Amino acid sequence: MRLELVRDWMTRDVITVNVDASIADGAQLMTKHNIRRLPVVDADGQLAGIVTYGDVRGARPSSAASLNLWELNYLLTQKTVEDIMTPDPLSVPPDATVGEAAQIMLTNKVSGLPVVEADGELVGILTESDIFRMVVHDWQRTREEGESKPYAYYGK
Numbered sequence: 001m002r003l004e005l006v007r008d009w010m011t012r013d014v015i016t017v018n019v020d021a022s023i024a025d026g027a028q029l030m031t032k033h034n035i036r037r038l039p040v041v042d043a044d045g046q047l048a049g050i051v052t053y054g055d056v057r058g059a060r061p062s063s064a065a066s067l068n069l070w071e072l073n074y075l076l077t078q079k080t081v082e083d084i085m086t087p088d089p090l091s092v093p094p095d096a097t098v099g100e101a102a103q104i105m106l107t108n109k110v111s112g113l114p115v116v117e118a119d120g121e122l123v124g125i126l127t128e129s130d131i132f133r134m135v136v137h138d139w140q141r142t143r144e145e146g147e148s149k150p151y152a153y154y155g156k
Contacts, residue, residue: 007094010124019082026081046120049085091116
């Protein structure tokens with residue numbers, strides 16, 4: 001496997017949310033775009049934090065609470081993503097290797113990293129899915145070059 005750069009495998013069209021957006025707005029963006037993490041940007045477009053689906057889920061009142069749906073939605077529109085985000089999240093530059101990024105993710109038990117230029121500009125996000133896509137691509141390329149041995153699937 002050759003050294004792969006983050007810039008070649010990251011997702012470039014990053015869905016972001018402003019620090020002032022409500023938690024409900026952030027949750028809606030995640031649902032609409034089928035994503036599990038959302039970079040949070042400040043008014044200048046600089047990375048300020050990251051919100052995960054787990055953060056949003058944790059911000060909801062317990063199911064044991066006696067709130068009705070309207071009260072629950074009201075609460076989620078009053079708090080902002082800034083209230084629940086992880087500030088100054090781990091990030092990588094676009095010229096880092098995918099191996100370096102994967103090591104950071106494994107060591108810190110995170111499933112995605114914002115990709116940030118030296119000036120703080122958010123240019124992408126690298127997730128476990130992007131790395132998995134790279135591994136499959138390299139495996140297919142190796143197989144097409146005839147370097148792979150036959151394999152068997154196990155399971156059902």
